[in-house]
Amino acid sequence: MLPRVWTAAALAVTLFSIPLLADSTTISEADAKALDQKIMTEAKTKSEIIANLSHLSDMIGPRLTGSENLKRANDWTAERMKAYGLENVHLEPYEIPVGWERGTAAAKFIDPSPGRPILIASAGWAPGTKGKVEAEVVIFKATKREDLAQYKGKLKNAVILRGEPRKIEPVTTVYQPGQLGPRPMGGGPGGGGAPGGEGRGRGGNRPAGGPPGDFSSNPAFQQMQQFAQEVRDFLRAEGAVAIFTDSAKPHGLLVTTGSWRGRERASEQESIPQLFVAHEHYAQLWRLASRPAPATTKIEIEVNNKMIPGPITVYNTVGEIKGSEKPDEFVVVGAHLDSWDLAQGTTDNGTGSSIVLEVARILAKSDIKPKRTIRFVLFSGEEQGLHGSRAYCERHKAELPKISMALVHDTGTGKVVGFGLQGREVLKPIFEKETASLKEIGFKEITTRGMGGTDHASFERAGVPGFACVQDMGEYRFTHHTQSDTLDKANEENLIQGAQVMAVTAMRIANLDQLLPRDKPKREFPKKDDAKEQKKDDKKDDKKDDKKDPERIVAPKRIG
Ligand SMILES: [Zn+2]
Numbered sequence: 001m002l003p004r005v006w007t008a009a010a011l012a013v014t015l016f017s018i019p020l021l022a023d024s025t026t027i028s029e030a031d032a033k034a035l036d037q038k039i040m041t042e043a044k045t046k047s048e049i050i051a052n053l054s055h056l057s058d059m060i061g062p063r064l065t066g067s068e069n070l071k072r073a074n075d076w077t078a079e080r081m082k083a084y085g086l087e088n089v090h091l092e093p094y095e096i097p098v099g100w101e102r103g104t105a106a107a108k109f110i111d112p113s114p115g116r117p118i119l120i121a122s123a124g125w126a127p128g129t130k131g132k133v134e135a136e137v138v139i140f141k142a143t144k145r146e147d148l149a150q151y152k153g154k155l156k157n158a159v160i161l162r163g164e165p166r167k168i169e170p171v172t173t174v175y176q177p178g179q180l181g182p183r184p185m186g187g188g189p190g191g192g193g194a195p196g197g198e199g200r201g202r203g204g205n206r207p208a209g210g211p212p213g214d215f216s217s218n219p220a221f222q223q224m225q226q227f228a229q230e231v232r233d234f235l236r237a238e239g240a241v242a243i244f245t246d247s248a249k250p251h252g253l254l255v256t257t258g259s260w261r262g263r264e265r266a267s268e269q270e271s272i273p274q275l276f277v278a279h280e281h282y283a284q285l286w287r288l289a290s291r292p293a294p295a296t297t298k299i300e301i302e303v304n305n306k307m308i309p310g311p312i313t314v315y316n317t318v319g320e321i322k323g324s325e326k327p328d329e330f331v332v333v334g335a336h337l338d339s340w341d342l343a344q345g346t347t348d349n350g351t352g353s354s355i356v357l358e359v360a361r362i363l364a365k366s367d368i369k370p371k372r373t374i375r376f377v378l379f380s381g382e383e384q385g386l387h388g389s390r391a392y393c394e395r396h397k398a399e400l401p402k403i404s405m406a407l408v409h410d411t412g413t414g415k416v417v418g419f420g421l422q423g424r425e426v427l428k429p430i431f432e433k434e435t436a437s438l439k440e441i442g443f444k445e446i447t448t449r450g451m452g453g454t455d456h457a458s459f460e461r462a463g464v465p466g467f468a469c470v471q472d473m474g475e476y477r478f479t480h481h482t483q484s485d486t487l488d489k490a491n492e493e494n495l496i497q498g499a500q501v502m503a504v505t506a507m508r509i510a511n512l513d514q515l516l517p518r519d520k521p522k523r524e525f526p527k528k529d530d531a532k533e534q535k536k537d538d539k540k541d542d543k544k545d546d547k548k549d550p551e552r553i554v555a556p557k558r559i560g
Contacts, residue, residue: 036437062341066099086319094391103304119278123258155238165283166248242273259384324369332406336382347412370510389455406459414472422450434508
């Protein structure tokens, strides 16, 4: 029979070969600390993160939801999990209503500056232009239903500029290593929303001091989405060619985002083409289109995309280490495997996926049996609205009360500097104690702040404590959803640190005597006027966070 209390010295010799905790009920803090060290050393000395990330990035490539590439990645990650000795490795299917394939997207000036190319990228699940079209560039300023009338009959063959060009800070002032950014820059979900005002919202903002989290039930957000749909329908009915949105990133970076709508099928998806435009070109188009009549700005555009009629089956990759004492209680360690398709999906989110595999490798290989089952989940459909993690929560509904925590990594290649506990004040002392060993590797702070926009939010919504790592933003604000999200951006040292943080935390939480408490203050959405005030406050906050107090940890408000 194994002794219940292990000395650190004994641990140092025997760990990774002898099943620990097999019949123990309480682990001494000294033993737990020794275990932390062992885990961190294994992560540091035998890392397979870059090997796995290279395969995902260079050999498989971008992993758009519903694509063959993503299925390849599902199969390959399942193989990795099996090779690492995980149990119950399988793919969990769910359906999306329609698939999408990116085609070519080209535009150039006709008048003025004839022949000069305009850099564009289509939003996901947006249609093409049905051939080459000559279009006039028109500024469209409607912000409410009553504003639409003034454009009636004036938008035939028009390309619409939606919103003023964003102010872009020089990269020399934006990119400061070690700075924790409030959110990625740009027209993606982190910035101005998808073209035509669509998008998944700025989850994680903090209306009126309530705990942050999911925004889809916010009436103001719903109203905004409804108006965006009205605008698309109006523009389409008026014969407009496409909607242009500023990519809002520096130096020619393009972004993409977008999704199918609801449960609609392909035939109902035929909305209006929506394109992101390189900031430099968008700003020029805006200047030109701002000239008084009779000046006109003409361009040529051709976009070819393909809707793939569904429903299409997509998968989450799942594997686990069975708990030694409470196998039917769980800790979920996750990241999303799907990516956007302008580059390789390295930092969003090959990095998180490779870290999840690495945590699986370390904890499985070590022969340390956690008390609870640790389940590793690589979600899909995250980029189109957290579909994979929602499907997981739905499929595992009966288990939800027994999931102690879901922990997600999804802010690129930067170090993990803390956790935001989504308003769950009661967990703060627990996490402060359990993560003490991580201080030595740059893990700084546990806060109650929250963020939205990645898969932990699906667990939070289902009442399960769900957290995303707070990370040093580094270049993530540039790589996020752009053609620059490539393998060369990966930082091995930081990724190893991420695996250390997630592995230690998962093991610690899996070994607690109890499931984490569920108490969470109730969330209230602000009334309209409050929302405006809150927006101002947030802006002030962001400035303060960025400029005056760069050391302060700020949860990215919109990340994945
Ligand atoms: Zn992501």
